[in-house]
Amino acid sequence: MSSGGGRRGMKKANLHAGPNMTPMVDLVMCLLIFFMLSSTFAVTEMFMQNSVPALEGVGIGSSKGTSKIPTVTQNISIKSLGGDKVLITAFERNPDRPDDVASLTAFFKTAKTRVDKDIQILIAPEKAVPWSDVVRVYDALAGAGFEHVAFTNAR
Amino acid sequence: MARRIIEGMHDEHVNVTPLIDIVMCLIIFFLVAGKLAKEEASEGISVPQAGQSRELADQQNRIIVNVKFRNPKVGIAEGTIIEIRKREIMPGQLATEFRAEVARLGSEFKSLRVIVRGEEKLPYEYVAPVLIACAQANLNNVYFATRNYGG
Numbered sequence: 001m002s003s004g005g006g007r008r009g010m011k012k013a014n015l016h017a018g019p020n021m022t023p024m025v026d027l028v029m030c031l032l033i034f035f036m037l038s039s040t041f042a043v044t045e046m047f048m049q050n051s052v053p054a055l056e057g058v059g060i061g062s063s064k065g066t067s068k069i070p071t072v073t074q075n076i077s078i079k080s081l082g083g084d085k086v087l088i089t090a091f092e093r094n095p096d097r098p099d100d101v102a103s104l105t106a107f108f109k110t111a112k113t114r115v116d117k118d119i120q121i122l123i124a125p126e127k128a129v130p131w132s133d134v135v136r137v138y139d140a141l142a143g144a145g146f147e148h149v150a151f152t153n154a155r
Numbered sequence: 156m157a158r159r160i161i162e163g164m165h166d167e168h169v170n171v172t173p174l175i176d177i178v179m180c181l182i183i184f185f186l187v188a189g190k191l192a193k194e195e196a197s198e199g200i201s202v203p204q205a206g207q208s209r210e211l212a213d214q215q216n217r218i219i220v221n222v223k224f225r226n227p228k229v230g231i232a233e234g235t236i237i238e239i240r241k242r243e244i245m246p247g248q249l250a251t252e253f254r255a256e257v258a259r260l261g262s263e264f265k266s267l268r269v270i271v272r273g274e275e276k277l278p279y280e281y282v283a284p285v286l287i288a289c290a291q292a293n294l295n296n297v298y299f300a301t302r303n304y305g306g
Contacts, residue, residue, distance in 0.1 A: 021171045028178045035185035046208035047270065047298040078279075101206060127280035131222075131273045134282075135203040135299060142207040153287060154280035 249288030
């Protein structure tokens, strides 16, 4: 004869019999964080803007183009001396002075006080001058506050 | 006869199926976005360093021009290549390519940004055609890709 202990032993039926999703959610969150961070690290480049890229017979930067350039111009020539050395000539600059960006920027800032504020700078590199040196001069000019800077064709 | 009130079975677990659906969508989005960004910006280009460069927040209506060595390990010996969206472009065709992009943008052509990604050791004579082509196409939103000092 059984007693009433049968009811005490009755268990709740578990209707939720699916797999445990918690580890999957953890993994998926890790993947998501990984892809978000990797897409952020992938773009580490910065940009320097230029509004008058070059002088050309027709088009922007020329007298026939849609955008006029200031009439007062100053040429900055960059010559290749072989190896990694270049010669930067501008504003009667002493070529023996250091030509790192900081020194160039300080020199151009001083030169800017003596010229027209709307002067058009023309960077005229030789063919063999590395692109990094051209950008270095442009960087120094931008740091000195020159707004109108264009590039000539390779000489 | 006493009625037994059977309580409704409480499901204490949160239904995570919609959460996983959305997270999967996000993962697919970042995968595709990363792949597309990687295709445009060619690898193997070491851009010059500069201190006056800024981030480009608005990446819409841009065209990236990659100028690099054909074989970075060899350098200039095997020549250079100008690439736009993984296609090699001859220097003489650049202005045509830019004008086609301007035509494609229609009324928004003034917002076209040309991003020049030049290898830092490349002689200037190989980058100059890109700048000249920008002038020929009347483009005045030109950006030089650089990296910060120490980067």
